[in-house]
Amino acid sequence: MNYELFTDELMKHYTSDIFKDEVIEAKKAFFGGNGPVDAEEPDYEMKIIHFSEWYLFTRPLKEYNVTPAVYAKEDDSFELNEQFPDIYKNLVNHRHSLFEFIKLSKTDLHIRDVISKYKFIIKDSPVTIGFNKGQVFEARVIPHGQSFSFMKSFCFHPPQATKFILKEVKVLQKNKDMDILASIETLIQKLNNKKQKYEQYKHVAVEMIYSNEPKI
Secondary structure: OOHHHHHHHHHHHHOOHHHHHHHHHHHHHHHHHHOOOOOOOOOHHHHHHHHHHHHHHOOOOOOOOOOHHHHOOOOOOOOOOOOOHHHHHHHHOOEEEEEEEEEEEOOEEEEEEOOOOOEEEEOOOOOOOOOOOOOEEEEEEEEEOOEEEEEEEEEEOOHHHHHHHHHHHHHHHHOOOOOHHHHHHHHHHHHHHHHHHHHHOOOOOHHHOOOOOOOO
């Protein structure tokens, strides 16, 4: 299924002039105080993909209080191509979380959601490099037949940050009064901001950034 084509269509529509103010506010929220994205940075493309998926599937549009992906079904100005219904359903039902690598079996990637402990197998994964034991990463996993697929964006946190991340996950799990989905998104965004800081300040020890009392 061509998930990419569909997300491209969504992004084209929901970044048009009508949604200009939404995009400006979304970029400020996503990139925080880390400044504008430098097109010369080697990870520039991934940062833009990361933002795009967050904008489409996580951040509610202010006027409608639902994400662009959810609103698209009711939006008369967005033409839902007849080949897209199954793709749309799978995308809207994707899982956005923090994962850990278990193993690679030929081309099948085995991962575990560190929050729910649910295990996934990404069959014939097009992405098989960059996954290391003891490293937590953020990703979006789409149901795909009897298996799962990745969306395009990843955020690999440094291995030295794993202890801090797992401690934060435990705090989240213990608080039964929390809206779990909202809490997961808040934690993911908090860690994403720390990863951006880490990339910006390579000379600073990881533990000074991945902390509840960061030094920068």
